[in-house]
Amino acid sequence: MKRLIMALVLLLSGCRPGEEVLAGACAGQIGTGVTATSVKVGGIYPLSGPASAYAAVAQGVRAYFAHVNDSGGVAGRRIEFLVRDDAYQPARAVEEARRLVLHDRVFALFQTLGTPSTAAVREYAHAHRVPQVFVATGATRWGTDATRPWTIGFQPSYVAEARVYAHFLAQTRPEARVAVLYQNDDFGHDLLDGFRRAIDGTSVRIVATRSYEVTDPSVQGQVANLAASGADVLLDVSTPKFAAQALAVDAAMPGWNPLHILNGVAAAPSMLKAVGHARVQGVVTAGFQKDPGAPESADDPAVGTYLAAVRRYVPEADPAGQQVVYGWTAAQAFVKVLEGMRCPSREALRAAMRDLRKVELDMLLPGITVSTGPGDAFPIESLQMARFEGSRWVPVGGVVDTRAEFGPVRADPDQGG
Amino acid sequence: MNAVAAGHRRLPVGHEAGDRRPDWPWRRTSLALVASAAVVLPFTLPPYRLFQLTLVLVYTVALLGLDLVVGRSGRLSLGHGAFFGVGAYTSAVLIAQFGVPYPLTMPAAALATFGLGWAAGRPALRLRGLYLAMVTFAVAVVLPPLLKRLAGLTGGAMGLTVPAPEGLLGLDDDQWVYFLVLMVTAAAFAGMRGLAGSRPGRALTALREHPAAAETLGIRAATHMTAAFAWSAMYAGVAGALYTWTAGFVSPDSFTLALSITLLAGVVIGGLGTLAGPVLGAFAVLAVPAVAQEFDPAAPGIVSGLLLLLIVYVAPAGLAGLLRRTLWGLLRRRA
Numbered sequence: 055m056k057r058l059i060m061a062l063v064l065l066l067s068g069c070r071p072g073e074e075v076l077a078g079a080c081a082g083q084i085g086t087g088v089t090a091t092s093v094k095v096g097g098i099y100p101l102s103g104p105a106s107a108y109a110a111v112a113q114g115v116r117a118y119f120a121h122v123n124d125s126g127g128v129a130g131r132r133i134e135f136l137v138r139d140d141a142y143q144p145a146r147a148v149e150e151a152r153r154l155v156l157h158d159r160v161f162a163l164f165q166t167l168g169t170p171s172t173a174a175v176r177e178y179a180h181a182h183r184v185p186q187v188f189v190a191t192g193a194t195r196w197g198t199d200a201t202r203p204w205t206i207g208f209q210p211s212y213v214a215e216a217r218v219y220a221h222f223l224a225q226t227r228p229e230a231r232v233a234v235l236y237q238n239d240d241f242g243h244d245l246l247d248g249f250r251r252a253i254d255g256t257s258v259r260i261v262a263t264r265s266y267e268v269t270d271p272s273v274q275g276q277v278a279n280l281a282a283s284g285a286d287v288l289l290d291v292s293t294p295k296f297a298a299q300a301l302a303v304d305a306a307m308p309g310w311n312p313l314h315i316l317n318g319v320a321a322a323p324s325m326l327k328a329v330g331h332a333r334v335q336g337v338v339t340a341g342f343q344k345d346p347g348a349p350e351s352a353d354d355p356a357v358g359t360y361l362a363a364v365r366r367y368v369p370e371a372d373p374a375g376q377q378v379v380y381g382w383t384a385a386q387a388f389v390k391v392l393e394g395m396r397c398p399s400r401e402a403l404r405a406a407m408r409d410l411r412k413v414e415l416d417m418l419l420p421g422i423t424v425s426t427g428p429g430d431a432f433p434i435e436s437l438q439m440a441r442f443e444g445s446r447w448v449p450v451g452g453v454v455d456t457r458a459e460f461g462p463v464r465a466d467p468d469q470g471g
Numbered sequence: 472m473n474a475v476a477a478g479h480r481r482l483p484v485g486h487e488a489g490d491r492r493p494d495w496p497w498r499r500t501s502l503a504l505v506a507s508a509a510v511v512l513p514f515t516l517p518p519y520r521l522f523q524l525t526l527v528l529v530y531t532v533a534l535l536g537l538d539l540v541v542g543r544s545g546r547l548s549l550g551h552g553a554f555f556g557v558g559a560y561t562s563a564v565l566i567a568q569f570g571v572p573y574p575l576t577m578p579a580a581a582l583a584t585f586g587l588g589w590a591a592g593r594p595a596l597r598l599r600g601l602y603l604a605m606v607t608f609a610v611a612v613v614l615p616p617l618l619k620r621l622a623g624l625t626g627g628a629m630g631l632t633v634p635a636p637e638g639l640l641g642l643d644d645d646q647w648v649y650f651l652v653l654m655v656t657a658a659a660f661a662g663m664r665g666l667a668g669s670r671p672g673r674a675l676t677a678l679r680e681h682p683a684a685a686e687t688l689g690i691r692a693a694t695h696m697t698a699a700f701a702w703s704a705m706y707a708g709v710a711g712a713l714y715t716w717t718a719g720f721v722s723p724d725s726f727t728l729a730l731s732i733t734l735l736a737g738v739v740i741g742g743l744g745t746l747a748g749p750v751l752g753a754f755a756v757l758a759v760p761a762v763a764q765e766f767d768p769a770a771p772g773i774v775s776g777l778l779l780l781l782i783v784y785v786a787p788a789g790l791a792g793l794l795r796r797t798l799w800g801l802l803r804r805r806a
Contacts, residue, residue, distance in 0.1 A: 144630045145725040148718065157519035170629045174720050177632040239628070269616070 080397030084183065087161030088398045093128070095164040095388075096136040096154035098171065099190075103141035107294075108167050111190055112137050113364075113371035114381025115165065118389070120367035121359075128392045136160065140171050147171035151178050162187055162403055164388050169193045169240055176205045185403045187391065188384045188433070192319070194244055194463055197432040206407050206426070208384050210342055210434050210456070212241065212317075213248030213463050217456040218340045218437045219289065219315050220252030225451075230258045233285035233312065235276055235300055237292050238265040245291045245317060252460060261285050266296060277303040281310040288312040294325045301326075305333035313338065322376060323446065331445050338450065340437040343383060344417050345447060347374045356416035383417045387424055387433065390415075421453040432463060496802070509653055513646045522717065523761065525649045527753045528656045529713045534737050534749035535663050536706020541735065542743035543672070544699050545679035549731045550591065550607025553614040554584045554704040556726025558711025563631045563721045564624055573636050573716060577655070580712035581705050588704025592697045603700075611728045618723035630722025633715055652713050659706060664746060675699055707734075736775070740782050742789025751790040 076085045087094040099112045119133045127133065136158055140147035147166055154160045155178075162185040166172045172189045179186040180202050188208035189196060192215065196207035210218075223230045234249070236242035242265065250260065262283035264276035273296050280288065290300050297320030304314055314337045321339040344351050351357040360382055364373040371378050390413050394406035410433065413424040422436045436455045440447035457463075513521050537551045558580035565571040565579060587610075595606040618625045625631060638647035666672040674695050677685035686692055715721055733756055741752020759778055760771035786793040 143724040144722045145718070145720055148720045152522060153519055156517065156522070170722070173629055174632065174722065177720070181635075 076397065076399055080399050080402070083397055083399030083401045085161075085397075085399045087159050088131070091127075091131060092134055093131045093392065093398075094134040094136070094158065094160045095162050096138060096151075096158060096160040097163070097165040098138045098140050098147050098150050098154075098175065099165070099167045100142035100171075101137070101139035103143070105142040105168060108190070108377060110371060110375050110377035111165070111167060111381040111384075113368040114378035114383075115385040116381075117364045117367045117371070117378070118382045118385035121363040122389055128389055131392075133389075133392075135164070140166075142168055142171065144170040144174035148174045148178055151175045155182055155184050160184075162400065164188065165190050165384060167191065172196070172205070176202055179204050183400060185400055185407065187388055187403070187407055190380070190384070192244075193240060194248070197430075198463060200431075203408070204404060206431055206433065208387065208433050209380070210318075210340075210437050211248075211432055211463060212245040213252075214432070214435050214456040215318055215340055215437060216245050216248030217252040217460050218439065218454050220249055220256070220258065221454050221456075221459060222338070222340075222439050222451070223253070223258045223287065224256045227287065227313070228257050230287045230313075231261045231283075231285045232258060232287045232289055233280040233283050234260060234263040234289045235273060235280060235292060236263065236265050236289075237296065238267050241293075241319070242291050248463075249289065266292070268293070270296075273299050274303050278307075281307055284310075286312050287315065289315045289317075290320070291317050292320055294320045294322060296320075298325055298329050301329045301334055301337070305329075315339065321447070324375070326442065327445070331442075334442050335444075337442045339440055339442075339447065341440050341447065342419055342422050342434055342437050343376060343379050344419055345374075345376075346379060346417075348446060360417060379417050383415050386415050386417075387413065390424075419449070419453060430457075430462065432457075435463075513642075513649045518643075518645055521645055521649055523757065525645070525652050525717045526714075527750075527757050528649075528652045529710050529717055530734075530737065530753035530757060531749045532656055532659045532713065533707045533710035533734055534741060534752050535659050536703040536710070537734050537738050538741075538743065538745075538749055539663070539666075539675075539699050539703040539706070541738050542745070542748070543667075543675050543679065544696060546696070546700075547601070547604040547735075548607045548700075548703070549604055549728065549735070550610040551704070551707045551734045552726055552728065552730030552732075553607075553611040554588060554707035555711040555714065555730060555734070556614050556618070556721075556723075557587060558584050558708030559715045559721050559726065560618060560625060560631075560711070561708070562712035562715040563633045566633050566715070567626075567631045568624065576715075577709060577712045580708045584708025584711070585701050585705040587708075588701040589697060592700030592704070593693075607731075608728070611731045615723040615727050618726075625723070628723060630720055633719050633721070635719045636716055648716050652717065655709065655713060659709070660746065667746070671695060671698065736779055740779060740789055742791030742793075745789070745791040747794065748789055748791040751794070755790065 073084050074086045076083045097112060097115060099109050100106050101109045101112070116135060119135045122128060123132045136154060138150040138154060140150055151163060154163065163175065163179060164187050166175045166186065167190040169191045172191050176186060183204060186205040189205060191207065192209050192212045194211040194213045196205055197211060223232070234246055236246045246263070262280050262285060264279050266273045266276055273292065277300050288304065290297055292300060297316060301314065316337050316339045318339055318341060321341070326334045344354070344357060346357050346361060360379070361373050364371055364378060390410065391403065391407045394409065395402040396405070408426050408431065410424050410426045415424060419438050422434060424433045426433055435457045436453050438453045439450040441450050512524065516524065533551065533555055537548060540546050540548045561580040561583045562573070562576035565576045566573050591606055591610055592603070595603040619628050635644045636648055636651065638644045642650070674685065674690045677688065677690055678692055678695060682692060737752035737756040738748065740755045741748030741750070755778065759775055763770040763774040782789060
């Protein structure tokens, strides 16, 4: 009985911690999770479950932060990076975000992966005024929705990607007749709607569209259906599993040989290898990152630094993987944002992530930079087309700046943000 | 009453039924201690711990309901995760899509799940054996895809974000939600305690122990079982609504068959047919994975599985039985 009372007294003596409010020049701002020698950030990735292939993004991030910490940190602060698993389930992502913010008391959330998880965490981040920086999804709404200023995307939006395909077709096949295979969810609609608007005013036409559900076993029927339309271009807006099926079906139909445009989400070399290199020759996609294995990267010092750091800090990772490069690149951009903060506070981080002027990053293709500012919440908006030749993607044409070509991306009136 | 008396060695129904084991002597003191701890904790715990504690209470309500079917009636339900989900979504959709004030969404969730429980239980309970398990299994499997299909209402696979109830009486939001959940949990306990000694409660025990004898005594199996199942589903639905208030977000993947199995494991770990069981079970299924995760992200599954095996082998009466045995031993040593 005495022990019970003792335990109760002990519990009572604890006190409820609040946010750390700064004084001085940055008075009133929130500095939770950041000290003179450290800054704590948390990321949420699908380490398990159906999308666990994307966990490689976290490896790239870890490699870059370790690399920075070993060279003295950011303005003397070591980056402490906590990785949490949401198994690609939005409810778990919210729970992990809650744990990171309230329990681990992180300064900011650096990356959540996937549109559903990011959308769910975004509301939480907004309510608690925690920055959610460079989320790993291409949905357009991270950039168009001004009511959620604590969240910002990173990679080119699906609309930007669609614009590059439209631009490419208008240049190379102005009379193209396009068949579209798309995943019936936000991702598919985002890209397809972007493409529709981008070809407006050109002579490129969509002649057939077929959708599939992520729960469908196969897209064979849809592709056969599209073949009947006689289109000379197939825009393939699918995730890796279905893209592999679509590529195989396309290759197996001798009577239909359209130009196969594979969206960036599905353009992983490992998937193409599984389909068979002989069957995917001439497929095109759009990209924005360097390929560490490409011959033109061989004597690029930035690629050398990247390869050395990945081998040293995350030996289990595949340095040639695009996901690892992506994590590395986003982490480097985040460090640039940390360097740009005027105060060690969440408010200053938010301001800094929305004020990037043509920042150059090691692993972006030459000519692509990161820019944000008032009215521009899309960090990367340029892409370059690439064609699959032999066993790798070979760049085609120059870098296309979609903001310069098409103007800023506006919110889709149907989606209401 | 014979059937009840014959069964007392396995599951006590109190002193009147011939249970001669010693009672815990400091009932009131203990209750007062637990109550004061429950009131003081939200002011001392850090916010994340308080959130976890609130979730334990939410699961406790669901487990109290499930125990009515599994522990007190001796049937198997694989659908309580789905009833939990229906309650959660009823509350979430009403708040987020129709702007209904949140306190009104709990009765709505209760009503919806009571009706659903009645509809699912009525035909299945007339049949014997594993039919209830099969029907409830079907409910659990159908719910997540259904929620994804009704995207206009439920937000589809993206889920729904629900604004947290705003704290009243000078409390923070999370403290206010905790007290709301605490009140509902207390009421749920009172309801279940009242049932245990009541005529329907004893009828259920009789039906579990010896259906033929019970029916000879004039107990209508189908009526009692269906009512019990509907109430049980309602408890799960109420817990679901509380979950929505606490977590502030629902998505279909949270209410899969895995949740039903977790709840079932919670009832067994806690101890079937007891009042303390659901609290202990809820604590175990939430705390064990959380603690295991601190050591290794892959550990929760393994540790939970081992714990379940250990409980079944070492303490078949669950944590509640273990606790009772320990306290009983302590008392005897004093005497």
